[in-house]
Amino acid sequence: MNDNAVFEQLVSVVQNYHTSQRSGKFLEYKSPDELGRILELDKFADPGDWQEIFHWVEKYFAYSIKSHHPSFVNRMWVGANLPSIVGEIVAAVSNTSACTYESAPVSTLMEKYMISQMLDLVGFVNGEGQMTTGSSNANMIAMMAARNMSNSAVKRAGLFGQQELFAFAGANAHYSMDKAANILGIGIDHLIKVPHNVRGEMKVTELELALNQAKANGGEPFFVAATAGTTVRGSYDAIEQLLELRKKYHFWLHVDGAWGGAAVMSEKLREKYLKGLEYADSFTLDFHKMLGASLMCNILLINNRSHTLGTVLSAGDGSYLFRNEHDNEVDDFGAVSLQCGRRVDSLKWFLDWKFFGREGFGKRIEKYLELCEYAEEWVNQSEELEMVVPRTSFNVCFRFKVAEEESNSFNLALRSRLYQEGTSLVGITYIEGDLFMRLLITNSASDESDIDSFFQSLIDTGRIISRERDN
Numbered sequence: 001m002n003d004n005a006v007f008e009q010l011v012s013v014v015q016n017y018h019t020s021q022r023s024g025k026f027l028e029y030k031s032p033d034e035l036g037r038i039l040e041l042d043k044f045a046d047p048g049d050w051q052e053i054f055h056w057v058e059k060y061f062a063y064s065i066k067s068h069h070p071s072f073v074n075r076m077w078v079g080a081n082l083p084s085i086v087g088e089i090v091a092a093v094s095n096t097s098a099c100t101y102e103s104a105p106v107s108t109l110m111e112k113y114m115i116s117q118m119l120d121l122v123g124f125v126n127g128e129g130q131m132t133t134g135s136s137n138a139n140m141i142a143m144m145a146a147r148n149m150s151n152s153a154v155k156r157a158g159l160f161g162q163q164e165l166f167a168f169a170g171a172n173a174h175y176s177m178d179k180a181a182n183i184l185g186i187g188i189d190h191l192i193k194v195p196h197n198v199r200g201e202m203k204v205t206e207l208e209l210a211l212n213q214a215k216a217n218g219g220e221p222f223f224v225a226a227t228a229g230t231t232v233r234g235s236y237d238a239i240e241q242l243l244e245l246r247k248k249y250h251f252w253l254h255v256d257g258a259w260g261g262a263a264v265m266s267e268k269l270r271e272k273y274l275k276g277l278e279y280a281d282s283f284t285l286d287f288h289k290m291l292g293a294s295l296m297c298n299i300l301l302i303n304n305r306s307h308t309l310g311t312v313l314s315a316g317d318g319s320y321l322f323r324n325e326h327d328n329e330v331d332d333f334g335a336v337s338l339q340c341g342r343r344v345d346s347l348k349w350f351l352d353w354k355f356f357g358r359e360g361f362g363k364r365i366e367k368y369l370e371l372c373e374y375a376e377e378w379v380n381q382s383e384e385l386e387m388v389v390p391r392t393s394f395n396v397c398f399r400f401k402v403a404e405e406e407s408n409s410f411n412l413a414l415r416s417r418l419y420q421e422g423t424s425l426v427g428i429t430y431i432e433g434d435l436f437m438r439l440l441i442t443n444s445a446s447d448e449s450d451i452d453s454f455f456q457s458l459i460d461t462g463r464i465i466s467r468e469r470d471n
């Protein structure tokens with residue numbers, strides 16, 4: 001097979017998969033043993049045998065989840081936007097590292113352009129940014145920037161013999177904050193988890209108590225992370241109130257908008273959920289979640305300090321790689337990234353941005369919120385379902401109603417049955433020991449009828465399991 005024939009076959013299998021994404025079951029479930037046998041991972045392939053390669057490609061598609069299927073409501077992402085898929089393919093074919101202008105001139109300029117677009121959109125002045133490998137790492141870089149800006153000796157001397165540092169985040173913040181505290185030598189015990197109110201938002205009065213406590217113990221509170229859309233409940237911490245506290249305690253205020261930061265695309269939702277964002281010190285947003293870019297695609301923005309990332313992240317001798325001496329003075333992103341090689345993520349986000357624009361994304365997010373309202377109504381009107389906590393934004397946390405003592409095992413069994421029958425895949429999680437389902441709507445092709453089918457099939461299966469348990 002020559003290269004052209006390979007491309008022809010590739011386009012044909014990719015197209016078949018893509019057109020079947022919303023039909024049939026979302027998954028042909030097989031147990032790990034069965035799937036292992038089907039995949040024949042050990043099978044010898046004659047070197048250069050393209051037919052064998054395409055057999056594995058076909059099997060990959062046949063037994064993977066169809067992430068764009070309306071019944072896949074499990075994660076914060078679904079099948080990607082088509083322009084971003086185009087970007088992904090182009091990036092794969094042209095395979096380069098976005099670490100230097102030399103090796104990735106187009107991608108570097110696109111990344112710079114997208115950063116300036118996003119700085120303007122968020123309202124950060126004299127800021128900077130970079131595309132990172134996701135919000136976990138963006139949260140860590142933000143914490144690192146705050147650490148090194150609060151004590152510039154740390155970069156060289158480490159934390160040895162320094163004043164104890166304390167970071168703060170809501171009790172519902174993403175676990176990447178804990179990881180960051182671990183990796184950066186702050187220590188997980190120095191990441192103080194602040195209790196939340198009934199809506200799941202960090203209690204600012206409790207935060208102030210914790211800040212004072214840390215200071216009274218001789219520590220330095222250097223970093224507060226607000227979450228804009230918590231992972232489980234979708235709660236938004238009150239940025240404006242945190243800004244007031246910052247005046248008194250001078251910490252770095254980071255906003256983790258991995259999930260709910262997408263509200264920045266809609267004037268209406270920004271006003272509702274992100275008031276004060278333009279005054280935060282840093283902000284991260286995943287384009288690969290609600291906005292639909294292909295995984296991974298993220299941005300970290302820093303406000304008001306245009307050379308922070310260079311100061312904080314550059315280290316060691318990279319002169320074999322980084323020039324930074326072009327006539328047009330384009331800095332190499334690799335010099336201020338965590339890693340050396342960088343994937344070209346800017347192209348897919350750039351193409352999505354040009355294709356949908358801010359208005360398109362804003363409308364998309366508003367529609368998701370309307371569908372969440374619709375889903376909440378469904379639960380409230382059903383005799384068999386109940387909300388576990390009130391919905392505050394994009395997360396619908398509900399469960400099938402059964403006797404309290406069997407609620408967790410019943411809901412777990414229900415969710416597994418739906419998955420293994422290829423009916424739907426919905427997230428599960430716990431709030432204070434109670435297991436519940438977390439419905440997330442991030443599929444731009446979804447509408448009310450998809451929500452109807454999701455709940456109807458869930459209730460039908462729940463009834464069957466109830467009957468089985470009664471017999």
Ligand SMILES: Cc1ncc(COP(=O)(O)O)c(C=O)c1O
Pocket residue numbers: 076133134135136137173174176227229230231256257258259286298
């Ligand atoms: C609030 C929040 N922050 C951070 C992350 C981590 O994002 P990523 O998967 O891009 O590392 C998530 C992921 O779900 C999240 O919900």
